Amino acid sequence: MLEKLERELMLLSRHQVLARRERDPERLERSAYLLLSRIDTQGPMSIGQLAEAFGLDTSTVNRQTAALLRCGLAERVADPDGGMARKLRITGEGGRRLAEDREVNRSCLARVVAGWSPEEVRELEDALARLNRSAEALEGRHWPRAEEAEEGGARAACRPPAPHGSPDPAPQAPADPAP
Structure with a gap:
């Protein structure tokens, strides 16, 4: 019963990786x-x-x-x-x-769903949010969402301070945290 879901999630993670870092070292x-x-x-x-x-x-x-x-x-x-x-x-x-990375991700997503109606995009967002929240509940680790912080009035505390200048190029983080 879950064969198709498992396959599609595997493929989704594959597409996300291809659309992200490998093409641009600045990412x-x-x-x-x-x-x-x-x-x-x-x-x-x-x-x-x-x-x-x-x-x-x-x-x-x-x-x-x-x-x-x-x-x-x-x-x-x-x-x-x-x-x-x-x-x-x-x-x-x-x-x-x-x-910048978020904007690139959104731009890639916009191209992927260009032929979708706004209702279809919202349905996918809702289904993915439900899937993620179910996984978070099983793990016992809630991932806060920006809309929750905004509702609680805490969003302003999450904003970064003014830029401090450009850092020297350095290697990026070596390992991936679990989603």
Whole structure:
């Protein structure tokens, strides 16, 4: 019964990879994109919070966030809530690169669904959101969505600060966090 669904999800992940990083070295690595997206939606997070959010060892997240720091895409800040742990916040450069990648992703998606009606696009969005929320419930790890943050009034705290200048080119994050 789930053969077609499994196959289509496998193919979808294949298409997403082809449409993303391999064609443009300026694009964020998958792990950088996912980490920055989570911080963008939720606000500054500690390495421990990121490890919990992705279900990864702190050593793995530490390596990935070190790459973000080296590239100037994130910075360490004091916990805005007064906690002891330092947190990671997106820099202006990180926010700019994340926004550029999102725009490229949306542009690719627009070409894919160009012949679809707005209702068909909304149906797919709703079905994918339901699929993701079901997976999150099984894993016990909720992924906050921008619309939830906006409803709660916390979106302003998730915005990156003004740019600090251009970082030197550096290698991207080495490993991908689990979706």
